Amino acid sequence: MQTVEARPDGRGSVDAALIGLLRLARLLFDVPAAAFWVEEGGRERLAAYVGDEQPIRTAYEADLRARFEERQFFVLPDLQAGDTFKAGTEPIGFVAGIREKLASEHASVTLIVADTKARPAGITDEQHSAFEAICAQAVTQLELRQSQAMQAEMMDRLSFFDRLATATQELEDASAIMRTVARLTGEFLDVSICAYADMHEDENGFTITGDWTAPGSASIVGTYELADFGDTAVSNLSSNLPLVVDDVIAQLPTAAATTFQSIGIAATICLPLVKEDRLTALMAVHSATPRIWTDVELSLIREVVERSWAHIERVRVERTLRETSRRLNAILSNTREAVFLMDEQQICIYANIAAEQLTGYSFEDMRGRPLHDVVHHKKPDGSHYPIEECPIDRAFPERAQTSGEELFVAPDGTFYPVGFTASPVLDDDGNPIGTVIEARNIAEEKRFQEHQVLLIDELNHRAKNLLAIVQGIVAQTMTSSDPEIRKALEGRLMALAAAHSLLTKKNWEPAPLRQLVNDAIAPHVAGHVISIEGPELMLPSKTAISMVLAMHELVTNAVKYGSLSVPDGRVEVQWEVDGDDLNFQWQEFAGPEVVAPTKRGFGSKMLERGLAAELDGSVRIEFPAEGVICKVRASIPKTAI
Numbered sequence: 197m198q199t200v201e202a203r204p205d206g207r208g209s210v211d212a213a214l215i216g217l218l219r220l221a222r223l224l225f226d227v228p229a230a231a232f233w234v235e236e237g238g239r240e241r242l243a244a245y246v247g248d249e250q251p252i253r254t255a256y257e258a259d260l261r262a263r264f265e266e267r268q269f270f271v272l273p274d275l276q277a278g279d280t281f282k283a284g285t286e287p288i289g290f291v292a293g294i295r296e297k298l299a300s301e302h303a304s305v306t307l308i309v310a311d312t313k314a315r316p317a318g319i320t321d322e323q324h325s326a327f328e329a330i331c332a333q334a335v336t337q338l339e340l341r342q343s344q345a346m347q348a349e350m351m352d353r354l355s356f357f358d359r360l361a362t363a364t365q366e367l368e369d370a371s372a373i374m375r376t377v378a379r380l381t382g383e384f385l386d387v388s389i390c391a392y393a394d395m396h397e398d399e400n401g402f403t404i405t406g407d408w409t410a411p412g413s414a415s416i417v418g419t420y421e422l423a424d425f426g427d428t429a430v431s432n433l434s435s436n437l438p439l440v441v442d443d444v445i446a447q448l449p450t451a452a453a454t455t456f457q458s459i460g461i462a463a464t465i466c467l468p469l470v471k472e473d474r475l476t477a478l479m480a481v482h483s484a485t486p487r488i489w490t491d492v493e494l495s496l497i498r499e500v501v502e503r504s505w506a507h508i509e510r511v512r513v514e515r516t517l518r519e520t521s522r523r524l525n526a527i528l529s530n531t532r533e534a535v536f537l538m539d540e541q542q543i544c545i546y547a548n549i550a551a552e553q554l555t556g557y558s559f560e561d562m563r564g565r566p567l568h569d570v571v572h573h574k575k576p577d578g579s580h581y582p583i584e585e586c587p588i589d590r591a592f593p594e595r596a597q598t599s600g601e602e603l604f605v606a607p608d609g610t611f612y613p614v615g616f617t618a619s620p621v622l623d624d625d626g627n628p629i630g631t632v633i634e635a636r637n638i639a640e641e642k643r644f645q646e647h648q649v650l651l652i653d654e655l656n657h658r659a660k661n662l663l664a665i666v667q668g669i670v671a672q673t674m675t676s677s678d679p680e681i682r683k684a685l686e687g688r689l690m691a692l693a694a695a696h697s698l699l700t701k702k703n704w705e706p707a708p709l710r711q712l713v714n715d716a717i718a719p720h721v722a723g724h725v726i727s728i729e730g731p732e733l734m735l736p737s738k739t740a741i742s743m744v745l746a747m748h749e750l751v752t753n754a755v756k757y758g759s760l761s762v763p764d765g766r767v768e769v770q771w772e773v774d775g776d777d778l779n780f781q782w783q784e785f786a787g788p789e790v791v792a793p794t795k796r797g798f799g800s801k802m803l804e805r806g807l808a809a810e811l812d813g814s815v816r817i818e819f820p821a822e823g824v825i826c827k828v829r830a831s832i833p834k835t836a837i
Contacts (some may be wrong), residue, residue: 424455442486572603739830780829
């Protein structure tokens with residue numbers, strides 16, 4: 197009798213090849229029976245045999261299987277000597293076997309030959325080699341079968357997911373998506389029921405909101421308690437692990453098995469959805485009869501669940517963004533600022549009228565495309581501008597607002613400057629679901645700024661020339677005047693020129709007080725100790741010039757008459773901010789004893805009257821014997837702090 201076990205997957209032809217190898221083995225060893233067992237995925241089956249099936253199956257399953265746990269090849273030459281296997285009515289006297297693993301390491305094949313008569317001499321070396329060669333050929337055949345099966349399964353899997361994507365891509369309702377997924381999955385896996393459920397807040401109760409059922413199976417839509425399905429169900433699903441049961445009666449306690457049986461389930465795969473450490477939903481396939489689930493089936497169901505829930509989340513996000521777009525459109529349709537709305541893929545799903553006017557493209561031209569690909573795809577030199585380098589598109593992954601200036605590309609290929617702000621759109625959980633981009637054409641601003649720079653440069657040039665002319669006139673006019681007066685006037689003009697130069701470098705924008713003080717006194721304090729202390733502070737140009745002139749008067753007087761006129765003299769300059777006021781103090785130490793003047797000179801008058809008026813504050817000069825003190829209180833803009 198020669199038999200090949202029937203297989204529903206059409207692989208009998210490969211097992212038929214095993215029959216040919218068994219015939220060869222029986223011929224070489226002159227035995228009445230031979231068989232191949234194949235183990236795959238932890239399950240073993242009799243794949244092919246020649247001779248009488250029952251004795252060799254009984255002998256293998258009774259004891260021979262255990263022999264392969266210790267050795268790869270074995271021979272039992274004389275079983276009648278006390279190691280006899282009772283196989284039906286006739287004993288087996290001789291057995292030889294070998295097991296080989298397949299390349300995948302997850303499967304093996306076992307070859308056994310048996311005879312009713314003992315063979316005390318065992319087998320020859322040639323027979324041993326032939327035994328190994330036959331088993332190796334069987335391995336080749338099975339690996340070929342595995343490869344063909346994997347290719348077929350892959351093609352079936354790809355075809356299934358293609359059908360699934362096509363059937364659900366236009367659906368926008370979560371229930372409609374899950375109904376379609378349940379139907380296609382149930383039909384593909386040939387199961388009895390495919391169902392989906394939402395967990396209750398207590399994470400124990402759940403409601404099966406929809407299912408697909410095969411002919412002859414009843415719907416199980418309804419509300420249930422997870423605990424009724426057993427501790428294994430609660431433990432696995434709450435831990436984000438699948439529940440896989442081949443036979444509820446054999447594998448589960450009686451109470452849990454009864455719950456499954458009451459709704460027509462004999463075998464099941466149930467997968468959980470855990471979000472933020474909370475069990476929120478379930479999807480399951482059920483069989484009305486016991487069924488050995490494969491790893492391939494579990495993997496497919498897991499991918500179905502992941503894709504389905506991801507699609508539902510995407511649909512919800514798109515619906516949220518569309519609603520946001522509708523509301524924004526009502527507000528922004530008349531604004532002059534260009535506004536774009538991107539989804540989580542950085543695809544443009546909204547652009548207002550101002551955006552169309554800015555870019556020269558209609559919303560329909562931009563819809564469904566990354567804005568970067570439409571107006572920001574290349575650099576002025578013609579090279580490609582990768583989206584990964586674009587600061588506008590960093591707002592989404594970095595979850596932070598970005599702003600700056602960029603160059604957009606017009607439809608005719610020309611470039612124009614824009615100022616932009618890109619802000620991520622976050623859901624209730626703080627996850628980014630899109631980006632709002634605001635932009636405006638700043639070409640006119642750029643031209644104005646360039647023109648302003650030219651004007652300032654021209655003004656600075658003329659002011660420098662004017663100061664040079666004034667200095668020349670003073671030098672010529674005061675040739676015969678008192679040298680001290682001439683020197684003082686020239687010093688004041690040079691201080692004014694220095695302040696002007698500093699402000700010119702900064703385009704007449706606010707200048708740092710610390711630098712103004714340093715530049716004013718540095719040329720006069722070589723070898724002396726000067727302490728400068730105060731917070732960072734920016735002074736407007738008008739205030740800066742006044743402070744420079746004041747510092748010049750103070751340091752000049754100190755060099756002539758005060759602490760800087762002697763080697764050990766020193767000066768402390770310090771300031772602090774009090775609300776909107778600046779408190780500034782110059783104090784001299786270790787100089788000649790100070791005698792208060794009987795009348796105010798030009799310098800003192802300029803400080804106490806002119807500087808006070810310029811600073812919109814007060815200036816007070818004190819003359820204690822230890823050293824001159826000048827206290828300035830001035831109003832400063834808040835932006836200077």
